[in-house]
Amino acid sequence: MKKIDINIPQNAYNVFLGGNIIDRLPKLLTSEKLNGRLFFVIDKNVNKFYSDKLTEIFTKAKFNYNKIIINANEKNKSYETLQKIHKALIKNNYGRDSLIVAIGGGIIGDVTGFAASTYMRGIKYIQIPTTLLASVDSSVGGKTGINFSNTKNIIGTFYQPKMVLIDTNFFSTLPKEEMLCGVGEIIKYCFLTEQKFFNYVKKNIDSLLTNDTKTITKVISEAVRFKGDVVIADEKETGIRKILNLGHTFAHAYEVEQNHKVKHGQAVIVGIASALYLSKELSLLTPKQFKQFGVLLFQFKSKIQLGKVNKNSTYKIMQRDKKNRDGQVKLVLLKDIGNIVTDISCSRKMIIDAIDYGITVFSR
Numbered sequence: 001m002k003k004i005d006i007n008i009p010q011n012a013y014n015v016f017l018g019g020n021i022i023d024r025l026p027k028l029l030t031s032e033k034l035n036g037r038l039f040f041v042i043d044k045n046v047n048k049f050y051s052d053k054l055t056e057i058f059t060k061a062k063f064n065y066n067k068i069i070i071n072a073n074e075k076n077k078s079y080e081t082l083q084k085i086h087k088a089l090i091k092n093n094y095g096r097d098s099l100i101v102a103i104g105g106g107i108i109g110d111v112t113g114f115a116a117s118t119y120m121r122g123i124k125y126i127q128i129p130t131t132l133l134a135s136v137d138s139s140v141g142g143k144t145g146i147n148f149s150n151t152k153n154i155i156g157t158f159y160q161p162k163m164v165l166i167d168t169n170f171f172s173t174l175p176k177e178e179m180l181c182g183v184g185e186i187i188k189y190c191f192l193t194e195q196k197f198f199n200y201v202k203k204n205i206d207s208l209l210t211n212d213t214k215t216i217t218k219v220i221s222e223a224v225r226f227k228g229d230v231v232i233a234d235e236k237e238t239g240i241r242k243i244l245n246l247g248h249t250f251a252h253a254y255e256v257e258q259n260h261k262v263k264h265g266q267a268v269i270v271g272i273a274s275a276l277y278l279s280k281e282l283s284l285l286t287p288k289q290f291k292q293f294g295v296l297l298f299q300f301k302s303k304i305q306l307g308k309v310n311k312n313s314t315y316k317i318m319q320r321d322k323k324n325r326d327g328q329v330k331l332v333l334l335k336d337i338g339n340i341v342t343d344i345s346c347s348r349k350m351i352i353d354a355i356d357y358g359i360t361v362f363s364r
């Protein structure tokens with residue numbers, strides 16, 4: 001089992017990563033001094049596959065817990081789900097000494113973290129990601145939130161978990177298209193980090209998609225370390241942390257415009273394609289770089305198929321993004337691998353052209 005320290009000042013925690021390590025959860029809770037009454041918020045599909053195992057582990061350790069089961073979809077990343085969690089906590093007399101355990105993908109992690117950050121002005125929670133996407137990205141960094149008024153993650157907090165446990169065995173039941181979503185965020189790290197990581201992922205895409213444990217563990221470990229360092233430097237996203245949003249302003253707009261028929265990780269791939277195109281149009285990237293970098297994205301053309309996209313509506317949705325300033329859409333773009341520029345604004349026409357490019361490449 002690997003241990004990665006996320007040394008955020010005043011909010012440090014450990015990420016544990018390995019295969020079949022969920023059995024060690026009760027012991028880790030004790031060794032990390034995470035005592036308190038346990039409350040699980042668990043993804044419906046994860047509960048279906050792993051409820052018996054969790055019961056066995058916690059019965060053996062003589063730990064009690066209550067749980068709430070949530071159907072993970074973007075519509076349920078909502079105030080209604082937040083209320084359900086809070087009501088269950090109140091009904092069962094959970095106090096400030098409680099520990100909430102989020103078990104699921106990014107949807108469960110985001111809404112549970114938000115519930116923990118607002119219940120009694122903030123109680124402890126931990127993340128047990130069960131998707132590849134949540135393991136490489138959302139479980140670390142403390143961004144919590146819900147969707148509201150047709151806008152992604154518009155209500156939320158920065159609130160760090162007390163521990164993250166990544167058990168790669170969970171991926172054995174994860175549908176193929178969800179593995180692809182995880183690869184979407186991994187591709188983002190290819191552009192943020194260094195050429196070596198880019199080359200490694202490019203060479204090992206099939207191993208990632210087919211859940212090869214060794215490759216997956218290496219990639220998760222590098223992504224978590226990288227994200228950890230960025231979050232340590234800028235927990236509240238006032239500077240460097242903005243780079244983690246590469247492709248995401250476009251991606252969130254595609255998700256909402258498509259009424260969530262396209263999944264987040266898939267939308268990230270299309271969003272990065274739009275961001276690379278705009279980077280080229282603004283001469284931040286050369287046509288040669290654009291072609292070289294695009295290879296990583298275009299191989300998924302047949303796997304991601306957007307429905308009909310209204311470009312103007314997509315642009316309007318982008319105008320509601322949290323990162324915008326002075327009424328202008330602010331974008332994260334690329335100059336080179338590991339050389340990201342943030343807060344870039346440009347004309348409406350250029351953004352619409354970049355939307356057009358993304359949807360043309362990835363449309364049915």
Ligand SMILES: NC(=O)c1ccc[n+]([C@@H]2O[C@H](COP(=O)([O-])OP(=O)(O)OC[C@H]3O[C@@H](n4cnc5c(N)ncnc54)[C@H](O)[C@@H]3O)[C@@H](O)[C@H]2O)c1
Pocket residue numbers: 043044045046049072073074077104105106107108110130131132133134137138139140141142143144153170171172173174175178181182264265
């Ligand atoms: N907080 C952050 O920093 C951050 C970063 C990236 C993404 N996100 C958010 O994460 C969300 C996407 O998360 P996701 O891709 O993990 O998807 P998800 O939570 O929607 O889960 C995807 C699907 O996989 C199922 N599932 C989960 N684990 C499973 C398992 N082990 N076996 C079988 N099925 C399983 C779920 O039931 C669901 O149907 C988006 O809402 C996005 O905005 C947040």
